[in-house]
Amino acid sequence: MKIIVCIKQVPDTTEIKIDPETNTLIREGVESIVNPFDLHAVEEALKIKENSGDGQVIAISMGPPQTKDALKEVIAMGVDKAYLLSAKEFAGADTLATSYTLSMAIKNLGSYDLIICGKQAIDGDTAQVGPGLAGQLNIPQITYVKKIEKIDVTSVRVQRMTEEGYEIIETPLPALLTVIKDINIPRLPTLRGKLIAKKIEIPVLSSQDIGADLEKIGLSGSPTQVIKVFSPEIKKESKIFSEDVENGVDKVAQALKEIVEKIQ
Amino acid sequence: MNQEPKSNSLPISIIEEYCTICGICIDSCPVGAIKEENEKILIDETLCTLCGVCVSICEEGAIVIEKEERVAFKLEDYKGVWVFSEQRRGKVEPVAYELLGKGRELADKLDCNLTAALLGHNIAEEAEKLIQKGADNVILADEPELANYRPEPYANVLKELVLECKPEIILAGSTTIGRSLFGRLAVGLSTGLTADCTGLDIDKEDKKLIQTRPAFGGNIMATIITPNTRPQMATVRHKVMKELPFDKSRRGEIIRKNFSKEILNTKSKFIEFVEDLSQRVKLTDADIIVSGGRGLGSPENFKIIQSLADVLHGAVGASRPVVDEGWIPFSHQVGQTGKTVSPQLYIAIGISGSVQHLAGMQSSEVIVAINKDSNAPVFNVCDYGIVGDLFEVVPLLTKKLKAVIK
Numbered sequence: 091m092k093i094i095v096c097i098k099q100v101p102d103t104t105e106i107k108i109d110p111e112t113n114t115l116i117r118e119g120v121e122s123i124v125n126p127f128d129l130h131a132v133e134e135a136l137k138i139k140e141n142s143g144d145g146q147v148i149a150i151s152m153g154p155p156q157t158k159d160a161l162k163e164v165i166a167m168g169v170d171k172a173y174l175l176s177a178k179e180f181a182g183a184d185t186l187a188t189s190y191t192l193s194m195a196i197k198n199l200g201s202y203d204l205i206i207c208g209k210q211a212i213d214g215d216t217a218q219v220g221p222g223l224a225g226q227l228n229i230p231q232i233t234y235v236k237k238i239e240k241i242d243v244t245s246v247r248v249q250r251m252t253e254e255g256y257e258i259i260e261t262p263l264p265a266l267l268t269v270i271k272d273i274n275i276p277r278l279p280t281l282r283g284k285l286i287a288k289k290i291e292i293p294v295l296s297s298q299d300i301g302a303d304l305e306k307i308g309l310s311g312s313p314t315q316v317i318k319v320f321s322p323e324i325k326k327e328s329k330i331f332s333e334d335v336e337n338g339v340d341k342v343a344q345a346l347k348e349i350v351e352k353i354q
Numbered sequence: 355m356n357q358e359p360k361s362n363s364l365p366i367s368i369i370e371e372y373c374t375i376c377g378i379c380i381d382s383c384p385v386g387a388i389k390e391e392n393e394k395i396l397i398d399e400t401l402c403t404l405c406g407v408c409v410s411i412c413e414e415g416a417i418v419i420e421k422e423e424r425v426a427f428k429l430e431d432y433k434g435v436w437v438f439s440e441q442r443r444g445k446v447e448p449v450a451y452e453l454l455g456k457g458r459e460l461a462d463k464l465d466c467n468l469t470a471a472l473l474g475h476n477i478a479e480e481a482e483k484l485i486q487k488g489a490d491n492v493i494l495a496d497e498p499e500l501a502n503y504r505p506e507p508y509a510n511v512l513k514e515l516v517l518e519c520k521p522e523i524i525l526a527g528s529t530t531i532g533r534s535l536f537g538r539l540a541v542g543l544s545t546g547l548t549a550d551c552t553g554l555d556i557d558k559e560d561k562k563l564i565q566t567r568p569a570f571g572g573n574i575m576a577t578i579i580t581p582n583t584r585p586q587m588a589t590v591r592h593k594v595m596k597e598l599p600f601d602k603s604r605r606g607e608i609i610r611k612n613f614s615k616e617i618l619n620t621k622s623k624f625i626e627f628v629e630d631l632s633q634r635v636k637l638t639d640a641d642i643i644v645s646g647g648r649g650l651g652s653p654e655n656f657k658i659i660q661s662l663a664d665v666l667h668g669a670v671g672a673s674r675p676v677v678d679e680g681w682i683p684f685s686h687q688v689g690q691t692g693k694t695v696s697p698q699l700y701i702a703i704g705i706s707g708s709v710q711h712l713a714g715m716q717s718s719e720v721i722v723a724i725n726k727d728s729n730a731p732v733f734n735v736c737d738y739g740i741v742g743d744l745f746e747v748v749p750l751l752t753k754k755l756k757a758v759i760k
């Protein structure tokens with residue numbers, strides 16, 4: 091079974107803090123990491139490979155040259171091969187251009203059985219590239235997968251998380267899954283894995299290598315445009331009770347009562 | 355269009371006459387690609403992703419990204435606002451009514467019709483409700499294959515309808531259905547899609563949809579447009595938009611559409627739905643959420659949270675650490691990795707307020723924080739805060755509320 095995992099290198103938003111004085115981001119010391127949901131995708135792919143006894147797990151990523159570090163990290167976890175899509179013309183891609191670019195790269199890798207992505211990346215939080223990629227490749231998609239119940243070379247049966255429980259869905263392969271963190275606990279890189287990662291050559295592919303249409307990639311292939319960014323409003327009029335707790339509870343209870351009455 | 359990459363450099367540049375080297379762009383860059391060297395601002399092109407944050411933050415207009423405009427869509431051909439009216443097990447979801455409330459406002463500003471697109475099976479009764487909630491008409495796709503959400507036939511049906519009717523805006527709830535469906539549909543239509551919006555408006559001058567959403571874990575807000583392709587697509591966070599009251603006097607046409615077997619065909623099969631019984635009230639639909647965090651000390655103490663939630667008829671939420679500890683199922687988790695909620699009232703108990711947790715609840719109408727650490731970040735975003743021992747404060751609050759709430 092050939093499994094492709096799409097990963098993204100992201101700034102570690104858990105390390106980003108807001109400076110309460112200036113209301114700006116403190117990015118000092120923020121590292122680049124593999125998007126945490128993608129590690130669950132890698133783990134699931136490795137598990138499937140191990141359980142089936144043979145197969146291959148390939149990781150692909152699009153990003154600037156240092157994205158190689160992210161790919162080396164998943165190689166160290168046990169991924170067999172990795173490809174980096176990196177070229178100036180890819181920069182500025184929104185989710186449409188990204189899903190197109192990934193689809194062209196995947197088409198160039200030949201046949202495959204399964205594609206696994208994390209449910210979303212923690213920097214953009216769009217959750218759009220997975221479904222978009224399935225659409226580009228015209229294959230079935232199952233998003234928010236919390237468990238793979240059964241998988242063989244022809245089909246997969248999964249539990250898909252929804253707001254009020256989960257659905258059981260079955261689909262023939264090839265298909266694309268996006269996974270949530272409930273699905274597994276990602277393994278740590280092994281020492282042997284790290285040695286392999288150190289030596290491995292990660293091929294860097296450009297738009298020409300994957301036969302991508304220049305109008306559909308990067309900035310020119312991206313229909314959305316960011317026109318403004320600003321800091322979220324910080325509520326200024328908080329009423330904080332710290333000395334007289336009993337009085338605080340009284341005041342808060344009164345406020346809550348009014349809110350509840352308004353809702354009802 | 356030029357088929358060769360223009361040059362080896364990215365299409366971003368600094369206009370030195372305008373630049374005052376104030377450094378705000380350096381602080382704003384999410385990937386750390388900007389630095390100052392010899393009294394000049396430099397952009398490291400190996401790091402830059404052309405995200406555009408610096409361009410919009412620079413007060414001098416000194417940073418520009420050149421983009422070749424493509425005009426493949428005849429924008430004037432597209433008219434009307436559509437709401438994808440998500441249904442589950444034959445009932446329209448509340449988020450669809452919220453979107454009709456917002457959609458009505460947008461359609462009035464654009465002087466066009468508001469259409470609800472309803473896909474399902476044996477759901478004609480629900481179509482009437484959509485009219486009463488603000489739609490001018492309903493496009494109804496009533497087919498057995500559409501009874502439960504399946505990405506392929508849902509995306510195929512909507513694609514065919516959009517190509518035929520050419521709406522200029524189409525909205526869906528930012529739910530497990532809306533996000534999955536619109537991600538696929540936007541690709542089919544080759545148009546732009548903005549995820550999980552918390553604000554939507556129409557530009558007074560050029561009539562384009564202005565979409566606002568949080569990014570980088572809620573650390574910054576971004577305003578996004580889809581200038582040259584149509585429809586302009588967005589998914590919208592639950593509970594942020596206000597629904598209109600039912601107006602039984604409203605009348606509108608229900609337009610039934612039929613589809614070929616080919617369009618309705620799906621490879622993936624829906625087997626069954628299993629309800630999560632640990633959650634009495636659906637988190638994302640709840641008007642009131644009471645959440646517990648590590649301050650509770652042990653899983654048994656969640657009963658303190660549950661008692662308060664019961665009195666308020668609210669749902670129970672949780673922060674990531676306690677879900678990771680296994681104190682409560684993942685379905686209760688609020689935050690970036692769990693669910694994004696915006697209830698009327700959010701009460702955070704024993705939760706310090708990591709950036710990730712705040713990202714998942716910051717758009718709540720009223721936030722109450724109870725924590726013994728007065729420096730907890732959650733106090734920066736709350737409307738009411740009590741600094742104190744939760745084991746003392748919460749039972750007291752519950753008791754007082756029990757006396758005054760039916």
